[in-house]
Amino acid sequence: MKNLIFSGMQPTGALHLGNYLGALKQWVDLQDEHNCIFCIVDYHAMTIDYNPKKMPERITELALDYLAAGLDPEKSIIFIQSHVPEHTELAWIFNTITPLGELERMTQFKEKSAQHRKNVNAGLFTYPILQAADILLYKADRVPVGEDQVQHVEMTRDIAKKFNKKFNKTFPEPKPILTEAARIMSPTDPTKKMSKSLGDKHYIALTDSADVIRKKIRSAVTDTSQGADSPGVKNLFAILEAFDEDAAKGFKMEHKSGSLKYSDLKDVVANTIIGHLAPFQERRRELEAEKERVAEILINGADQAQKIAQKTMQEVRKKIGVR
Ligand code: AMP
Ligand code: TRP
Numbered sequence: 001m002k003n004l005i006f007s008g009m010q011p012t013g014a015l016h017l018g019n020y021l022g023a024l025k026q027w028v029d030l031q032d033e034h035n036c037i038f039c040i041v042d043y044h045a046m047t048i049d050y051n052p053k054k055m056p057e058r059i060t061e062l063a064l065d066y067l068a069a070g071l072d073p074e075k076s077i078i079f080i081q082s083h084v085p086e087h088t089e090l091a092w093i094f095n096t097i098t099p100l101g102e103l104e105r106m107t108q109f110k111e112k113s114a115q116h117r118k119n120v121n122a123g124l125f126t127y128p129i130l131q132a133a134d135i136l137l138y139k140a141d142r143v144p145v146g147e148d149q150v151q152h153v154e155m156t157r158d159i160a161k162k163f164n165k166k167f168n169k170t171f172p173e174p175k176p177i178l179t180e181a182a183r184i185m186s187p188t189d190p191t192k193k194m195s196k197s198l199g200d201k202h203y204i205a206l207t208d209s210a211d212v213i214r215k216k217i218r219s220a221v222t223d224t225s226q227g228a229d230s231p232g233v234k235n236l237f238a239i240l241e242a243f244d245e246d247a248a249k250g251f252k253m254e255h256k257s258g259s260l261k262y263s264d265l266k267d268v269v270a271n272t273i274i275g276h277l278a279p280f281q282e283r284r285r286e287l288e289a290e291k292e293r294v295a296e297i298l299i300n301g302a303d304q305a306q307k308i309a310q311k312t313m314q315e316v317r318k319k320i321g322v323r
Pocket of ligand 2: 006007008009010041044130131134135143145149152
């Protein structure tokens with residue numbers, strides 16, 4: 001069955017391997033079978049401190065990442081959230097049916113408000129409502145994301161249910177799509193998820209050079225005292241498996257029989273990452289020289305997205321009793 005897929009990422013700087021294996025890689029695969037819409041969620045990125053002068057560049061950088069990874073404007077709609085103001089309009093309406101208690105339960109809000117104590121703004125708190133509007137504006141029924149976003153997709157489902165109950169059936173109840181690699185951990189501290197906010201040593205950027213990748217993987221913590229359950233070893237396997245299942249199988253057998261050398265595993269993991277990122281990095285460099293074409297793709301995507309968004313908003317306005 002064909003699904004309607006929606007997902008997005010914030011333009012907050014270089015993407016890392018977690019973003020790629022947890023989300024972007026599966027977006028690329030989904031394009032062939034389903035109707036897909038992929039968004040650059042710039043309004044979401046305003047919920048933490050940022051430099052407005054750098055925002056345009058960050059949006060372009062993320063668009064380059066999307067396209068270099070293989071998102072294809074011939075197959076999918078690719079656009080910038082703020083180009084389609086219907087997102088914030090629907091978010092307002094959803095604000096009025098979302099209980100505060102549900103927002104207070106959001107793990108990401110708790111984490112981010114602890115991280116950014118000086119800027120705990122209302123937008124950071126209501127951000128899952130904007131995310132629900134992103135998804136439901138297109139009546140998407142599947143949302144490919146990493147594990148940390150599952151709670152937000154569940155909230156989207158609750159909002160859809162509540163709206164449908166109050167104003168008659170309008171929205172589908174979307175579900176997340178997760179990969180096996182939905183939670184890639186930091187090489188330096190494999191008990192924490194790979195994330196830019198932890199610092200340079202805690203993530204592998206998609207644009208890291210071969211040398212940097214080798215260094216980061218070689219110094220990955222494996223902590224042998226925990227045997228097969230060592231989170232660092234599990235993480236290396238998860239990365240390898242996502243790129244090359246057969247290679248992972250072989251190493252897992254060695255691991256079981258006790259003959260696995262971690263240095264061998266690390267060499268193969270590093271080489272596999274480097275091998276897979278090389279074509280991405282090359283395409284990205286080519287696209288850098290075609291920024292005008294990239295801008296055109298995004299404008300064109302916004303036109304296509306807005307047509308759908310306007311239709312939904314017409315229906316929504318009628319149902320809620322405003323016109
Ligand atoms: P973010 O960088 O937090 O905006 O996340 C963008 C996308 O990448 C979301 O779908 C996340 O769930 C996913 N993601 C972020 N970090 C990881 C990670 N360490 N492992 C797997 N997926 C991740
Ligand atoms: N909240 C997501 C993140 O931080 C980004 C996002 C915004 C999103 N709107 C979305 C993801 C809609 C999926 C669908 O990664």
